[in-house]
Amino acid sequence: MYHNKIVWITGASSGIGEAVALEMAKGGARLVLSARRVTELERVASAATAAGAGDVLILPFDMAEEASFADMVQKVTDHYGHIDLLFNNAGISQRSYCIETDMSTYRRLFEVDVFGQIALTKLVLPLMIARKSGHISVTSSVAGKVGVSSRTAYCAAKHAMMGFFDALRAEVTQDNIRVSCITPGFIRTAVSENALSGDGSRYGTMDDDIKTGMDVTKAAQIIVRGLARGKKEIVVSQLLERFALVIKRFCPTLLFWIMAKKSAHDNN
Ligand SMILES: NC(=O)c1ccc[n+]([C@@H]2O[C@H](COP(=O)([O-])OP(=O)(O)OC[C@H]3O[C@@H](n4cnc5c(N)ncnc54)[C@H](OP(=O)(O)O)[C@@H]3O)[C@@H](O)[C@H]2O)c1
Numbered sequence: 001m002y003h004n005k006i007v008w009i010t011g012a013s014s015g016i017g018e019a020v021a022l023e024m025a026k027g028g029a030r031l032v033l034s035a036r037r038v039t040e041l042e043r044v045a046s047a048a049t050a051a052g053a054g055d056v057l058i059l060p061f062d063m064a065e066e067a068s069f070a071d072m073v074q075k076v077t078d079h080y081g082h083i084d085l086l087f088n089n090a091g092i093s094q095r096s097y098c099i100e101t102d103m104s105t106y107r108r109l110f111e112v113d114v115f116g117q118i119a120l121t122k123l124v125l126p127l128m129i130a131r132k133s134g135h136i137s138v139t140s141s142v143a144g145k146v147g148v149s150s151r152t153a154y155c156a157a158k159h160a161m162m163g164f165f166d167a168l169r170a171e172v173t174q175d176n177i178r179v180s181c182i183t184p185g186f187i188r189t190a191v192s193e194n195a196l197s198g199d200g201s202r203y204g205t206m207d208d209d210i211k212t213g214m215d216v217t218k219a220a221q222i223i224v225r226g227l228a229r230g231k232k233e234i235v236v237s238q239l240l241e242r243f244a245l246v247i248k249r250f251c252p253t254l255l256f257w258i259m260a261k262k263s264a265h266d267n268n
Contacts, residue, residue, distance in 0.1 A: 001228040003028035004054055006080045010063065010120070011090030013040035015189030016139060019220035020087060025053035027224075032057045032076050032083075035090060055080075063090045063116030064108070073123045082131060085227065086124045088117045089139040093191050094154040095205075096198030105200045106153045113157035118164060129175045137180040137227060137234075138165045142241045144183060146248050146255065149263035153196075169232065178230050182223055183245070185237025186213030214238055 128134025
């Protein structure tokens with residue numbers, strides 16, 4: 001499926017990005033692994049090489065540092081010549097009520113989860129348009145379709161990414177570029193531990209929903225299969241979150257009521 005394809009994965013140092021890197025490696029992909037933590041990227045790169053990756057380039061950078069992106073894209077094209085799939089996946093979540101969330105925390109989350117993804121996509125897009133070939137994905141979330149309490153920043157960011165990439169798809173389908181929005185529910189990763197508290201500090205706790213979430217390797221297999229089929233929306237979740245998506249679509253008022261009740265319950 002991805003044999004010899006050049007796949008650039010952001011957020012590749014842990015969780016979903018790491019698991020997708022290993023799945024892609026098994027298929028013989030040539031990888032670019034990006035995130036901030038170099039030692040974690042090196043660990044994932046070794047595992048990916050052992051799993052069968054055609055080549056692995058480690059490219060550490062911070063998604064909030066847009067000024068470095070052009071240089072990063074240049075490094076990828078110098079090494080591989082082109083990019084087949086940009087897997088926009090780096091992200092941070094949030095655990096704090098709106099009333100207790102600093103504006104600086106909203107801005108920080110948006111830099112990483114929204115503006116970083118847009119800026120990197122804008123740099124890669126012209127290369128794909130020139131080749132009339134390419135695939136861009138974004139790891140959004142069920143929180144990109146459903147409003148969840150204590151995640152106002154995160155939900156806003158993930159809703160924004162759904163809108164951005166749906167609109168982008170309309171623009172670039174004529175250039176033979178595919179766009180996929182990935183909608184995970186609860187996946188067992190460090191996402192809640194790495195989430196921002198209201199003051200911007202690390203939340204540091206694994207939520208019960210995440211503890212009982214889908215195994216990350218299984219999630220990665222669903223994602224890679226969906227990408228290979230060119231699916232425009234890839235839902236990766238257990239039944240509860242799928243149910244929430246269906247209610248949001250067909251009876252949003254019921255979903256708003258359930259989410260408010262859940263918030264009141266969690267708050268007591
Ligand atoms: N797990 C879930 O239940 C779930 C559900 C829906 C959506 N998602 C989304 O899935 C994506 C991956 O999350 P995960 O669950 O795999 O959590 P994770 O293990 O915390 O992974 C987050 C990844 O993003 C990278 N990252 C965070 N801030 C960054 C920054 N400023 N610059 C560059 N890279 C940064 C992290 O690397 P460094 O720390 O090394 O930089 C890490 O590789 C996120 O977009 C998340 O919102 C997750």
